[in-house]
Amino acid sequence: MKKQGIAEALRDGIAEEMKRDEAVFCLGEDIAVAGGWGGAFTVTLGLEKLFPTRMINTPIAELGFFGVATGAALMGMRPIVDVQYGDFLFLASDQIINNAAKLRYMSGGACKVPLVMRAPIGATGRGSQHAQSMERFFTGVPGLKVVAVSTAYDAKGVLKAAVRDDNPVLIFEHKLLYGSKGARAEPGAVDATSEIPDEDYTVPLDRAVVRREGRDVTVLGWLLMAHYAMHAAEALAQTGISAEVIDVRSLSPVDYETIGASVRKTGRVVIVEEGPKTGGVSAEISASIMERFGEHLQAPVARVASADVPVPFTPILENAYRPDAARIAAAVGEILR
Amino acid sequence: MNPPDATPGPRQAPAERQQLLGFYRQMVRIRQFEERVKFLFLEGTMPGTIHQCQGQEATAVGVCAALNADDFITSTFRGHGHALAKGLGVQEMLDELFGAATGCCKGKGGSMHMGNLAKGMVPGIAIVAGGVPLAAGMALAFKLKATRQVAACFFGDGAVAEGAFHEGVNMAAIWNLPVVFVCENNLYGASTRVDLVMRNTTISDRAASYGFRGETVDGNDVVAVHAAAKRAVDDCRAGRGPVLLELLTYRRTGHSRRDPCLYQGKDEREAWFQRDPIDRLAAVLTKNQPADAAALDAIKAEVDDEISAAIARARQAPQPTPDDLLTDVYA
Numbered sequence: 169m170k171k172q173g174i175a176e177a178l179r180d181g182i183a184e185e186m187k188r189d190e191a192v193f194c195l196g197e198d199i200a201v202a203g204g205w206g207g208a209f210t211v212t213l214g215l216e217k218l219f220p221t222r223m224i225n226t227p228i229a230e231l232g233f234f235g236v237a238t239g240a241a242l243m244g245m246r247p248i249v250d251v252q253y254g255d256f257l258f259l260a261s262d263q264i265i266n267n268a269a270k271l272r273y274m275s276g277g278a279c280k281v282p283l284v285m286r287a288p289i290g291a292t293g294r295g296s297q298h299a300q301s302m303e304r305f306f307t308g309v310p311g312l313k314v315v316a317v318s319t320a321y322d323a324k325g326v327l328k329a330a331v332r333d334d335n336p337v338l339i340f341e342h343k344l345l346y347g348s349k350g351a352r353a354e355p356g357a358v359d360a361t362s363e364i365p366d367e368d369y370t371v372p373l374d375r376a377v378v379r380r381e382g383r384d385v386t387v388l389g390w391l392l393m394a395h396y397a398m399h400a401a402e403a404l405a406q407t408g409i410s411a412e413v414i415d416v417r418s419l420s421p422v423d424y425e426t427i428g429a430s431v432r433k434t435g436r437v438v439i440v441e442e443g444p445k446t447g448g449v450s451a452e453i454s455a456s457i458m459e460r461f462g463e464h465l466q467a468p469v470a471r472v473a474s475a476d477v478p479v480p481f482t483p484i485l486e487n488a489y490r491p492d493a494a495r496i497a498a499a500v501g502e503i504l505r
Numbered sequence: 506m507n508p509p510d511a512t513p514g515p516r517q518a519p520a521e522r523q524q525l526l527g528f529y530r531q532m533v534r535i536r537q538f539e540e541r542v543k544f545l546f547l548e549g550t551m552p553g554t555i556h557q558c559q560g561q562e563a564t565a566v567g568v569c570a571a572l573n574a575d576d577f578i579t580s581t582f583r584g585h586g587h588a589l590a591k592g593l594g595v596q597e598m599l600d601e602l603f604g605a606a607t608g609c610c611k612g613k614g615g616s617m618h619m620g621n622l623a624k625g626m627v628p629g630i631a632i633v634a635g636g637v638p639l640a641a642g643m644a645l646a647f648k649l650k651a652t653r654q655v656a657a658c659f660f661g662d663g664a665v666a667e668g669a670f671h672e673g674v675n676m677a678a679i680w681n682l683p684v685v686f687v688c689e690n691n692l693y694g695a696s697t698r699v700d701l702v703m704r705n706t707t708i709s710d711r712a713a714s715y716g717f718r719g720e721t722v723d724g725n726d727v728v729a730v731h732a733a734a735k736r737a738v739d740d741c742r743a744g745r746g747p748v749l750l751e752l753l754t755y756r757r758t759g760h761s762r763r764d765p766c767l768y769q770g771k772d773e774r775e776a777w778f779q780r781d782p783i784d785r786l787a788a789v790l791t792k793n794q795p796a797d798a799a800a801l802d803a804i805k806a807e808v809d810d811e812i813s814a815a816i817a818r819a820r821q822a823p824q825p826t827p828d829d830l831l832t833d834v835y836a
Contacts, residue, residue, distance in 0.1 A: 232672025239642020276611030277833035334836035
């Protein structure tokens, strides 16, 4: 066992998979420059020394290199490709949505696209174009698997499972969860370190995880919001409210088995999402909970999400934009009234 | 832009003549396939839409003849000719066009996504230039695995205005990837003439700006196309890729099913019809051997029979059931 943050755990996970399987390679911007950054958030730092031919640095051309990765995957390679900021996925989205996600279906099952895509998201003092929550744009794309990792343990296990999966998998990471040390430390970072086992392990791509058991209400979140939901649950416990916190983790497909078991127990659900409320992933999950478990609900599903505005820059506005533990606790109080 | 001159060639050696007869049969197969498919669409028996390649047969046949069976192509929404030239069967393609479960994509691809991985063709990429980065990635896989395979990427003149073209071609260049970029310049992107959307209409010039070799070829001369493609493929296998081939050709039919081509000038159409790739090869094959006109007619008749029989079978081919809707999404 060793204690690691998300960046280190991902780095080890990538290295182990590259060692295990020669078809695995990395493609991205600034990922393999000697003396460079190891990608925007140090995840691939130093890997070019271990794998000089399989750490491939790209031009600033997201559409192009996501297409390159898709083509390589079609021919039997297992690329791990990343964007420096999730917002850049818009540039790559033609290749992700029209090619990577659809080629299997439109070939009648002949094509396989074992492609891993990584994207950091989250509002972190960078203004509107390096901050969006991008999950909503990809969870409704058939053919893609979408996962969001909020701990170092999950990050490594999900990465490994994604590399071994024969489908395109998009992994969302959060800039405030990579780690609070080093050159890329972020103000406001939250501790997402985990005890990482020495032995090989994977985390399934289709399972949510109960982070805290409770009786009165189910709080669903992912990425930074899973942590804020835990903070809220701790505060609520002081007032005698027992909140169950589920890290949804698998955003497509969503694990309604785990969520359903909790809803049957508590009868009340609060969904927390960092992105704007309108058109969010929480809207989809809320509708599905009502369809599947409506008879168990004692109150309408509540959502805590960001305002329907672009992500602002200045900290006062950014904090007003994004849900926090106090707003989550208030929503729980409201639904229990 | 003046269409290239057509000059019949001299008598051929037996091996070369066999090769040319093979080109002839394949081009006739594509022409007949497209003409019959056009009729089936117009009579309403075939669903969907079509983008056809009558007049462009030499590009598909010349390029694919320079490839090995385990080389790969990417194609576009106008891919029937590429598919036949790469070795897909008339039957699996007609079945696909009829939406049958026995089609090359089990009825889930259709005209624009024709393909068969086992025959070296990924499904057609119907987003303009979407196949360019994809082909570069396929070539990257060949290079990483050291397989000596080559990817040939077909696209039209319209694709070079897309960002995906620039990004994909640039990456192929910086990594010396074994990919032949094949631009079928048929003078129109949908209804828009090339000179309205680019100042330098010599598309092969663009290769130099990325640091590799480009070549403009008479795309209605299958022999010239094949020779240029062979040079390009040889370069790629020798680690001197990529190569950009610009093949000058002309689309005789509309962009898609209901397009009457009113934007193509009568004189221009006439001039290009005089340079029909099948007629030109027929002239080469019969120049010194007029008796062989009968052999060419026999090829046409054989191809016609082959396609007629395949159509009859495709009309009866089993359709998917609604249960098939949900399969083949995930591996």
